[in-house]
Amino acid sequence: MHNQELRVRVGYQEDFPPFVGSGPAGPQGLAVAILMAGFEKLGTEADWVALSLAEQISALCNGEVDMLACLGVTTERQSKVVFGDPIIRTGGALFTIERQTTELTRIVTPSAGPLVAATQAAYPTCSVVEVDNYPQALRRVVDGHADAAALNFHVGSQVAQREFPGKFVPPESTFEEIYLAPAWAPTHDTVFRNAITGVLAAMNPLENS
Secondary structure, X not given: OOHHHHEEEEXXXXXXXXXXXXXXXXXXXXXXXXXXXXXXHHOOEEEEEEEOOOOHHHHHHOOOOOEEEEEEOOHHHHOOOEEOOOOEEEEXXXXXXXXXXOOOOEEEEEOOOOOHHHHHHHOOOOEEEEEOOHHHHHHHHHOOOOOXXXXXXXXXXXXXXXXXXXXXXXXXXXXXXXXXXXXXXXXXXXXHHHHHHHHXXXXXXHHHO
């Protein structure tokens, strides 16, 4: 490992519970815990940089951070970043309000998330509307401007309960499997990437996700 990798700048999504997020004492969540354990094994110190969903890939490719803590793996993103092995298994689900009785025709989902294409494929008769973030997607449903929000099952459940308690029906299933993995810019040195990927693989985090 090169000396410069004894300290690494890690970008993380500021509001993506329970996987990553900003807490009173700094970054928190399952992915943060997994990566911190890996960094400790390598003797690497991390500087954590909070980012919005839309900022993550641009911050990585512009060199503002050295890696991203966890990003949903998609074919489109694989053309922009280099993923490590997945550390979390989750899925996409539809969130509807309690009084929803009509057939779904309008589904809203964050434009920078991994579910735009998956939602259109799973619900081809519906129009898919893109918004900036999770709270905005849920607000569109509450206000009647959309019939459902396509969101990460675990994250959507927590954000919906926090922002609109009692308004949404907990999803019973997912329509798309999603894997979350650390990510690097294609130009990043492979030495540290291979080192942390190897350490995380030995920890086998998917068994606990």
